[in-house]
Amino acid sequence: MQDKGILPEEVIQTLWDYKKKDSTYQSGRILGSMCTAPHAVGLEAYCLFIESNLGDPGLFSGTQELENETITLLGELLGKKDIYGHIITGGTEANLMAIRAARNLQGIKDGEIIVPKSAHFSFEKAAEILCLNMKEAALDDNYKVDIVSVENLITDKTVAVVGIAGTTELGKIDPIPGLSDICIDNNVHLHVDAAFGGFSIPFLQDAGYDFPEFDFKIPGVSSITIDPHKMGLAPIPTGGILFREEKYLESMSIETPYLTEDSQSTVVGTRTGASTAATWALLKHLGRDGYREIAKGCMELTDFLAKGIIKSGFELVTEPELNIVAFKSSQISLEEIFTAMTEKGWLMSISAHPRAIRIILMPHLKKEHIEAFLADLKSLI
Ligand SMILES: Cc1ncc(COP(=O)(O)O)c(C=O)c1O
Incomplete structure (x- = not known):
């Protein structure tokens, strides 16, 4: 630690430099997290x-x-x-x-x-x-x-x-x-x-x-x-x-x-x-109505993604029950899908039992994010 403190503006500016390296929920790229952008x-x-x-x-x-x-x-x-x-x-x-x-x-x-x-x-x-x-x-x-x-x-x-x-x-x-x-x-x-x-x-x-x-x-x-x-x-x-x-x-x-x-x-x-x-x-603030609409929105997006995955030539490992989709391909390995999609900027995760690409449709994800994801996924096969 240095002896003399530095100005608050400088401290905050440096913090922003670090923060810019973080992923953001708002980007719509975080597909493998069970957390989401906090409500205002x-x-x-x-x-x-x-x-x-x-x-x-x-x-x-x-x-x-x-x-x-x-x-x-x-x-x-x-x-x-x-x-x-x-x-x-x-x-x-x-x-x-x-x-x-x-x-x-x-x-x-x-x-x-x-x-x-x-x-x-x-x-x-x-x-x-x-x-x-x-x-x-x-x-x-x-x-x-x-x-x-x-x-x-x-x-x-x-x-x-x-x-x-x-x-x-x-x-x-x-x-x-x-x-x-x-x-x-x-x-x-x-x-x-x-x-x-x-x-x-x-x-x-x-x-x-x-x-x-x-x-x-x-x-x-x-x-x-x-x-x-x-x-x-x-x-x-x-x-x-x-x-x-x-x-x-x-x-x-x-x-x-x-x-x-x-x-x-x-x-x-x-x-x-x-x-x-x-x-x-x-x-x-949200009450039952607010939370119901949020949960329903996530399920609708889950359905949209699941159907899109099948249409793109991939396989669901199981029918989604809540807002998680897990899929694989009979043509390319999980590692290949994961690497190619990561290179395109998608932040997914891989489940262990069974092994599959795992996507959690959290409230920060919108239809346009999933459409862009599906377009990139389709291009793999
Ligand atoms: C079902 C379940 N239980 C417990 C946990 C642990 O929660 P936390 O990471 O908040 O400690 C998780 C995290 O994903 C979870 O999915």
Whole structure:
């Protein structure tokens, strides 16, 4: 570090030089991200609460009230108004908290968790941090978890079963009602990872999409991850963890001697209130109608892309359920498609199970972006 500081204009100018190297959602080129450009209202709310620390809530009682209201609103969205939880950094932290609560309440030594083979890698982190063994359940032909496989993996060491509402790679919704039945029978915690689908499935159900129930309306569901910073359009980092009962938060409660609260259940200590303000603001501003239109728009674009991919001579690896399209070609390898399209400036990703080019139709993508993408794709074969 230099001794003498430099002028603010110079600092900002240099920062712009770095920022120009970043990709932008507005360019329409980011096709492989589950995040999107934050909504202006969420951004304004975020900036307004930039100083607020929910790790010391006695100092920020307004933000604390906002968090309580936000959790209630999210609970209402997910089938149960009287719910307990927090606004945190994202899906990884939410999944870690859910598994931690399940483990603490079950109190089993050398416990195990059962996750679908399609689960996000955050469960691997959670298992490692919490010293649990992670077992992977098989998927059916439609890339949803196979209930019989889950049932066969349950033992007296199982502390939690995970179901996913909107898988990371393919956007599939696991059969949560079936998982709920076996979790109730075996007295095991069922956690639903709706980090991606939580902010679209309920609204698409309103719009007439025939999706299975996945939330607290299903009696065996004990906790749900829902990420406002994905389809919720909040700035990052904004995640949500919800528990059916207060005992789950209490099971993780640690005394906090020098703060304005007595105890804390979150993993992080100092915790921004800005994410809470942004989530609250967007839930209020967009309402069910606003979110429904956004989710519907993404699904319409998904349909447009899927049809265009087939017309261009490529193959879908599975029928899209949410706003993710995964495809391949029988004529050129994935690597060739990926390299050629990257050279043309498209920022995609490759899924691992099954291997495919993966595109997430997030709200920053418009029809003209997808038309340009399809034109480039067609030129490959
Ligand atoms: C289903 C699911 N769960 C959890 C996560 C982890 O979320 P984050 O990256 O916000 O920690 C993701 C991220 O893509 C996800 O798709």
